Amino acid sequence: xxxxxxxxxxxxxxxxxxxxxxxxxxxxxxxxxxxxxxxxxxxxxxxxxxxxxxxxxxxxxxxxxxxxxxxxxxxxxxxxxxxxxxxxxxxxxxxxxxxxxxxxxxxxxxxxxxxxxxxxxxxxxxxxxxxxxxxxxxxxxxxxxxxxxxxxxxxxxxxxxxxxxxxxxxxxxxxxxxxxxxxxxxxxxxxxxxxxxxxxxxxxxxxxxxxxxxxxxxxxxxxxxxxxxxxxxxxxxxxxxxxxxxxxxxxxxxxxxxxxxxxxxxxxxxxxxxxxxxxxxxxxxxxxxxxxxxxxxxxxxxxxxxxxxxxxxxxxxxxxxxxxxxxxxxxxxxxxxxxxxxxxxxxxxxxxxxxxxxxxxxxxxxxxxxxxxxxxxxxxxxxxxxxxxxxxxxxxxxxxxxxxx
Numbered sequence: 176x177x178x179x180x181x182x183x184x185x186x187x188x189x190x191x192x193x194x195x196x197x198x199x200x201x202x203x204x205x206x207x208x209x210x211x212x213x214x215x216x217x218x219x220x221x222x223x224x225x226x227x228x229x230x231x232x233x234x235x236x237x238x239x240x241x242x243x244x245x246x247x248x249x250x251x252x253x254x255x256x257x258x259x260x261x262x263x264x265x266x267x268x269x270x271x272x273x274x275x276x277x278x279x280x281x282x283x284x285x286x287x288x289x290x291x292x293x294x295x296x297x298x299x300x301x302x303x304x305x306x307x308x309x310x311x312x313x314x315x316x317x318x319x320x321x322x323x324x325x326x327x328x329x330x331x332x333x334x335x336x337x338x339x340x341x342x343x344x345x346x347x348x349x350x351x352x353x354x355x356x357x358x359x360x361x362x363x364x365x366x367x368x369x370x371x372x373x374x375x376x377x378x379x380x381x382x383x384x385x386x387x388x389x390x391x392x393x394x395x396x397x398x399x400x401x402x403x404x405x406x407x408x409x410x411x412x413x414x415x416x417x418x419x420x421x422x423x424x425x426x427x428x429x430x431x432x433x434x435x436x437x438x439x440x441x442x443x444x445x446x447x448x449x450x451x452x453x454x455x456x457x458x459x460x461x462x463x464x465x466x467x468x469x470x471x472x473x474x475x476x477x478x479x480x481x482x483x484x485x486x487x488x489x490x491x492x493x494x495x496x497x498x499x500x501x502x503x504x505x506x507x508x509x510x511x512x513x514x515x516x517x518x519x520x521x522x523x524x525x526x527x528x529x530x531x532x533x534x535x536x537x538x539x540x541x542x543x544x545x546x547x548x549x550x551x552x553x554x555x556x557x558x559x560x561x562x563x564x565x566x567x568x569x570x571x572x573x574x575x576x577x578x579x580x
Contacts (some may be wrong), residue, residue, distance in 0.1 A: 183210040184302065185232065188473045189249060190239035191217050195267055195288065199237060202290040208299055209235075218245040221252045226386030228256035229427040237286070240273040241522050250280055259309045261302045318431050319422060320548060321451040322487075324438040325458035325468035330489040332361040332435050332455055333521055334514065337538075339433035340530040341545035343399035348430025351393070353402040355447055356437035357411070361406025367528040370394045373405030373412070381417035383426045401427075418446035431549060440474065448480055453512060453548070457487045460495040460502060468506045485511035487544070492516050512544045 186209050188197040196214065198496065203209040212231045219227070227233075236253060240246050245407045246264075255258050264277045264285040274285060284298045322338075324331035324547035332354075339352040355374060372392045380388050393400040424431045434451070436444045448454050454475070458468040468486065475481050486506060488499050491513045503510045517537040531538045545551075 184208060186211050186235045186237065187213050187215070187227070187231070188237045189215040189218060190237065190241070190265060192239060192241050195239065195241075195265060198288060199265060199286070199290055202292065202295055205292070206295060206299065218242065218249055221248070223386065224252040225256050226250055226389070226428060227261070228253060229386075230397045231385065232257065233260060234306055235261045235263065235296075237263050237265050238282075238509045240264050240270055240277065243273050243276055246273075246302050247276065250277075250282070254281070259306070261305055263298055263302070277417060281483070282373045286561070299450065318452045318549075319425065319434060319447070319450050320431065321436055321444075321448050321454045322434045323444075323454055323456050323471065325388075325456060325464045325471060327438065328465060329457045329459055331438070331457040332356070332365065334455075334487060334489060334541075334544075335433050335435040336362060336365055337524075337530045337541040339431075339550070340396075340399055341533070341541045342431050342433070342549055343397060344533075345542070345545050345551050346398070346430045346549060348429070349383045349398055349400060351400045351402065351425060351429045351432040353425075353432060353434045353445060354404040355434050357404050357441075357443070358437060359407060359411075359441075360435070360437075362401060362435065363403040363405070365525060365528065366394070366396070366401060366403075368394050368403050368475050370401075370403065373403050375405050377402060377421060378411070381420040384420060386428070389424070389428070413443040413446075415442065415446045418443060418450065424445075438471075440471070445478065448475070448483070449478075451483060451559055453486045454480060454484045455513075456484050456506075456508065457489055458502070458506070459490045460488060460497045461497075462497070465497060465502055465505055468508075469503075472506055472508055476547075481508070484508045487511055488513045490514070490516040499577050511547065512540070514544070515539050553575035 186203070188196060188199060188211065190199065193216070195482065196216065199215065202209065212233055213227065238246055238249060242401060251263060254263065262282050264274070264282050266273060266285070266558070267288050269287060277285065284301060286294060286298060322331045322335040336352060339350050343350040352362065353374070354360040357374065370393070377392050380392070393402050434447050436447065456468050456471060458464040464555060472481060472484055475484055486508050488502055488510060491499065492515065499510055499513050515537055518539055520531050520535050531541060533539070533542060
């Protein structure tokens with residue numbers, strides 16, 4: 176079957192001219208072929224266009240030529256975010272200069288008042304034919320990473336915050352840090368966030384979540400968005416369906432998502448882990464912490480989540496009694512990274528409500544961790560083996576040597 180016969184075209188209208196906009200809406204509604212997702216009464220900025228395109232994925236956009244500079248900027252953003260999206264220029268009359276610029280930019284269809292039904296029908300037929308030839312390419316790039324402490328006090332929140340901050344600097348895409356420790360989440364305190372909304376409001380909005388609601392729920396810090404867990408004493412139950420809705424939304428919005436979990440293995444934490452690409456089990460080189468890590472991995476194995484688990488060994492020093500390779504063997508999961516113990520640096524960062532100094536040894540370890548997770552390469556100055564401790568490759572080599580011995 177052709178596209179014309181099977182679907183309503185998912186459509187957006189971007190038009191500051193109220194009369195032009197109203198007339199077009201009426202005529203499009205009468206065709207029975209259009210599903211209007213959203214009407215913009217102004218030219219949205221690039222970030223808003225990108226968010227809308229990723230989340231709602233319109234097939235067709237009617238774009239006003241009222242302000243040609245803004246029209247062309249919007250057109251470029253749409254094509255970058257949704258290759259294959261069909262754009263129809265609209266105007267009150269035949270603006271020759273505007274038409275020439277739109278044609279140069281790749282737009283092939285234009286409509287003018289009074290929007291005759293026959294002309295609209297012809298344009299929609301061409302749009303459908305073009306969509307048959309060139310399907311829209313969606314950018315589903317998001318990857319969710321969970322940070323799970325083996326026991327309270329393992330430093331999982333510090334690692335999640337610093338790693339997500341490093342990823343936000345490293346990636347060309349936006350990164351989300353979500354605090355899902357709903358009983359004692361630390362991100363609001365660690366970053367001194369004043370946003371009133373939290374995970375609770377995000378869960379309530381999840382079924383209807385869109386790019387216009389989301390910015391009211393998060394705090395934006397450069398390329399990083401932060402969703403905090405809310406104040407203590409505000410418990411609520413998050414439904415599994417709401418978690419799935421949020422995960423789908425995140426995947427359309429972010430290049431990477433770091434979720435800080437409580438370690439209590441509540442249902443919502445398990446739901447997050449089921450949506451995660453990898454689960455980072457954070458432990459320290461102490462017997463109790465290693466034991467708890469082993470217990471949690473055993474439980475996650477029963478849920479078919481064990482293969483996603485990687486260890487992050489925190490607060491490692493030369494004097495620790497259990498080596499990273501021994502921890503790897505005792506717990507039964509591969510080590511992703513080994514992080515040093517910089518108490519003063521972490522405390523200074525907490526006082527300043529920021530990430531650990533990126534020039535410090537620990538800061539460079541976080542940059543390397545972010546690179547290993549995302550598959551990106553950090554700056555050469557940040558990758559010296561003398562400035563970081565025990566990465567996975569080193570651990571593997573050491574393990575092989577021990578086995579041969």
